[in-house]
Amino acid sequence: MKDKITRVETYKVRIPRDTPYLGELNKDEYVNANGYFVRGANKSIYSIYDQSLLVKITTESGKVGWGECVAFVGPEVTEAIVKTIIEPQILGRSPIDVVAIYEDLYNAMRVRGYFGGFYLDAISAVDIALWDLKGKILKKQVCELLGASETQKVKAYISGLPVPTTSERAEMAKFWQDKGFDAVKLPIVLNVNEPEVEVKSLRDAMGKEAKILVDMHWRYTSLEAINLIERMNQYDLYLAEAPVKPEDVEGQAHVVRSVKTNVGIGEELRTIHEYIPRFVNRCMNVIQPEMGRIGITAFVDICRTSMGFNQLVMPHASIGIGIFQAASLHASVTLSNCVYHEYQHSIFDKNLKYLTGNMSCSEGYFYLSQEVGLGVEPRNEFLQKYTY
Known part of the structure; x- marks a missing residue:
């Protein structure tokens, strides 16, 4: 009988940095109230912290898989997607079916135009955790x-x-x-x-x-x-x-x-x-x-x-x-x-x-x-x- 998913947990990571990623700020760059700033050179937003989102998935037998996605801006957004949209869809399913789960999650929102951005970031963290779980269940490295x-x-x-x-x-x-x-x-x-x-x-x-x-x-x-x-x-x-x-x-x-x-x-x-x-x-x-x-x-x-x-x-x-x-x-x-x-x-x-x-x-x-x-x-x- 396949081991089934019983719990999905999220952890927002925030690690202080001595200097911001890619170096010190220029004189015309400033940090806003949420700890973000825009690099004038490339017009992109960054955080003064190292940030990401971790996802922990547990099965009924107690096995655990870990995933992570890029979330150095707005990890709260990605977390909300995991908890409100993705978690209810995967509870009760088997991590062995990771590819089918990925396809189902993608299909669930594609006709609404969510085939990129934060939604795919959230899926990526879950997908990685499921592959980790599958390896642990089958006692193999993911590369195997x-x-x-x-x-x-x-x-x-x-x-x-x-x-x-x-x-x-x-x-x-x-x-x-x-x-x-x-x-x-x-x-x-x-x-x-x-x-x-x-x-x-x-x-x-x-x-x-x-x-x-x-x-x-x-x-x-x-x-x-x-x-x-x-x-x-x-x-x-x-x-x-x-x-x-x-x-x-x-x-x-x-x-x-x-x-x-x-x-x-x-x-x-x-x-x-x-x-x-x-x-x-x-x-x-x-x-x-x-x-x-x-x-x-x-x-x-x-x-x-x-x-x-x-x-x-x-x-x-x-x-x-x-x-x-x-x-x-x-x-x-x-x-x-x-x-x-x-x-x-x-x-x-x-x-x-x-x-x-x-x-x-x-x-x-x-x-x-x-x-x-x-x-x-x-x-x-x-x-x-x-x-x-």
């Missing part, structure tokens, strides 16, 4: 459930060089290179020199074999992006991420047709239905799916479909305590076209202590935790101190 267990590591690239000057950023890049990481990404719209100067500085410091990536934060028109990428590519740019606005499908395709380096997009997309027109129109040659926004079921669907369009996979890693990161790693080791996974060293390293298990990142690779399911769970002391 997805069809691959021999490989237990994923190549990592360094994301972010949070120091104030060009020379210090080059020094930090070289520091990580000496630790075994051969690729680094810099957000070029935030508090940096001329982008081509930054790329040249990194190239001079790291040598010709290193891979240099830039995050363009959807800031440019297609023509602006093309001209800027060409200037940076004098120094052998490996990838330009998010060059134009997310909705500008034709602009994305125009950039890809016009430049001689990889173009990556995807962290903002939630479903295969959003990816398909971008695959068909060749809007990228690298996809960057964000596990904390899509969940394991959609992640695998998107990445396996990408193989039919000769895409590379380099998963995005957003702000969280590491549960959706673990899910992303388990899915990534099953993909032959996954070449790197983002390593947010300023987030991942400091939050590892909040989790059980032995997930890690060193010498250029992420390593999976060896326990069944996802292999990680939040520690009780963390839940008591940093959730509400």
